[in-house]
Amino acid sequence: MSKVYISGIGQLPVREHWDYSLRELAARAVLLAMDDAQIESADALYVGNMLSGILTGQENLGTLIAEYTGLEGIEAIKVEAACASGAAALRQAFLTVSSGILETVVVVGVEKLTELSGFQTTAALATAADADYEAAMGLNFCAINALLMRRYMHEYKYNRADFAEFVVTAHRNAVHNPNAMFQFEITQEQYSKSKMIADPISLLDSSPIADGAAAVVITSNKKSIIPERTVSIACCEPGTDTIAVHNRNNPLWLKGVEKSTFKALKTAGVSHQDIDALEGHDAFSIMSALSLEAGGFAEKGQAVATANNGEFDLDGRLPISVFGGLKGRGHPVGATGIYQIVESAMQLRGEAPNELQLEDVKRIMTQNIGGSGSNVTTTILQKATF
Amino acid sequence: MDIPRNWRLRSPRYRLIGSQCQNCNELFFPQVLVCTNCKSREIDPFIFSGKGRVYSYSTVYQGAAEFEDYIPYIVALIDLDEGPRISAQLTDIPPEQLEIGLPVEKVVRKISEEGERGVIMYGYKFRPVLNPK
Numbered sequence: 040m041s042k043v044y045i046s047g048i049g050q051l052p053v054r055e056h057w058d059y060s061l062r063e064l065a066a067r068a069v070l071l072a073m074d075d076a077q078i079e080s081a082d083a084l085y086v087g088n089m090l091s092g093i094l095t096g097q098e099n100l101g102t103l104i105a106e107y108t109g110l111e112g113i114e115a116i117k118v119e120a121a122c123a124s125g126a127a128a129l130r131q132a133f134l135t136v137s138s139g140i141l142e143t144v145v146v147v148g149v150e151k152l153t154e155l156s157g158f159q160t161t162a163a164l165a166t167a168a169d170a171d172y173e174a175a176m177g178l179n180f181c182a183i184n185a186l187l188m189r190r191y192m193h194e195y196k197y198n199r200a201d202f203a204e205f206v207v208t209a210h211r212n213a214v215h216n217p218n219a220m221f222q223f224e225i226t227q228e229q230y231s232k233s234k235m236i237a238d239p240i241s242l243l244d245s246s247p248i249a250d251g252a253a254a255v256v257i258t259s260n261k262k263s264i265i266p267e268r269t270v271s272i273a274c275c276e277p278g279t280d281t282i283a284v285h286n287r288n289n290p291l292w293l294k295g296v297e298k299s300t301f302k303a304l305k306t307a308g309v310s311h312q313d314i315d316a317l318e319g320h321d322a323f324s325i326m327s328a329l330s331l332e333a334g335g336f337a338e339k340g341q342a343v344a345t346a347n348n349g350e351f352d353l354d355g356r357l358p359i360s361v362f363g364g365l366k367g368r369g370h371p372v373g374a375t376g377i378y379q380i381v382e383s384a385m386q387l388r389g390e391a392p393n394e395l396q397l398e399d400v401k402r403i404m405t406q407n408i409g410g411s412g413s414n415v416t417t418t419i420l421q422k423a424t425f
Numbered sequence: 426m427d428i429p430r431n432w433r434l435r436s437p438r439y440r441l442i443g444s445q446c447q448n449c450n451e452l453f454f455p456q457v458l459v460c461t462n463c464k465s466r467e468i469d470p471f472i473f474s475g476k477g478r479v480y481s482y483s484t485v486y487q488g489a490a491e492f493e494d495y496i497p498y499i500v501a502l503i504d505l506d507e508g509p510r511i512s513a514q515l516t517d518i519p520p521e522q523l524e525i526g527l528p529v530e531k532v533v534r535k536i537s538e539e540g541e542r543g544v545i546m547y548g549y550k551f552r553p554v555l556n557p558k
Binding site for chain 2: 157158159161162165169171172173174175176177178179181182185186187189190193234235236237238239240283284285286290
């Protein structure tokens with residue numbers, strides 16, 4: 040197996056990009072990453088995207104974006120795994136490069152969620168759930184997460200206000216990330232007064248609908264990389280669970296997250312203590328709690344209490360959502376997994392904004408979760424050694 | 426649109442028909458092709474009683490377009506008495522009666538409609554048990 044390096048990164052700010060089309064967003068991120076890697080061509084382009092067909096009326100994104108970036112003629116496909124499409128595309132690129140079949144692959148995550156109304160976008164996002172037995176019954180993603188949060192509060196005796204910590208931390212970090220959608224702080228009081236969307240989930244428990252694109256160049260070609268600016272991919276491991284939450288024996292235990300996280304640690308040959316920071320999937324604050332527990336970063340039923348002890352703050356035991364997470368940076372679904380990779384690569388290169396740069400950071404885990412924990416990809420990045 | 430789909434789903438939606446594994450007797454809703462417990466493919470239909478208890482619930486204030494007219498509405502995860510868990514709406518229930526563990530029973534109601542000329546979708550909802558024994 041070849042060692043796989045990230046030789047280039049690029050991202051657009053997460054915004055409501057009314058002036059950019061889907062192809063424009065993706066292409067600009069691809070070109071930024073290619074410029075960063077100082078390359079003009081690649082062997083393949085993998086596109087992580089969930090909803091281009093429904094929201095933009097456009098599929099065949101591989102071909103579209105390859106052509107628009109001057110890469111026409113190369114292998115180019117879209118990879119879809121709901122909100123985890125970005126990391127799923129990275130996984131496919133990682134397999135291709137580590138196997139030695141291809142040398143240099145560009146991966147771009149792109150999503151355009153602000154083209155239609157909120158009602159239509161909500162319905163489109165619900166296609167990641169079971170269409171016949173969840174979405175058709177009126178369960179959208181907020182509702183599914185609300186059912187999990189209510190049960191979690193019931194079983195582990197928490198109040199809604201206890202979850203504010205995840206949101207406050209994410210926004211506090213996002214203030215310093217110029218690419219974040221929300222560069223402002225949220226107080227505990229604002230969280231408590233926030234408008235209910237699906238009780239007990241409020242607007243401030245939810246990551247925002249947004250447009251975005253982020254890209255990375257991955258390669259096995261050591262000659263093409265700049266050592267001090269290069270990060271290696273130690274592993275990129277998937278895990279799945281049932282599509283519908285009702286088909287899980289214990290809905291509060293995300294088996295897909297457990298499988299993906301523990302496989303990743305095993306493949307990288309490291310333990311939980313070796314992870315210096317985690318860019319997790321805080322689509323809703325309850326998802327932070329459930330994924331930290333299933334991933335082994337908090338005891339069962341204790342993630343919320345652990346967060347309130349400050350252990351996931353920038354100066355805590357395991358900083359999470361360092362660049363703002365899905366809540367603060369924003370959640371352009373198919374692009375999110377690649378934003379996590381780009382941010383973590385910046386961190387390992389020492390190129391994070393001053394306020395967010397962690398000291399002595401060697402290894403970062405990113406975790407991209409599709410559906411309500413149904414399709415997960417966990418990646419561990421580390422400083423490259425030669 | 427979706428007419429074949431609504432027709433195809435009539436058994437689970439109106440009669441709560443799921444599956445039973447003929448090898449290990451595991452019950453499933455919705456129906457399965459392969460038993461997730463023993464991997465057997467000998468699967469027969471099974472009609473659930475429609476009785477169960479609320480595992481969790483939520484009042485939805487913001488939803489997809491086809492549910493806009495029903496907001497706020499209540500969704501729940503319900504543990505059926507025979508075992509499987511199901512996602513459905515609760516109906517005929519005053520908000521103060523909502524609680525985890527509440528005994529409920531199946532009724533067939535209108536779930537959604539696709540505008541004035543579209544298909545009206547009917548299916549299961551659950552209400553508090555009317556005549557508890």
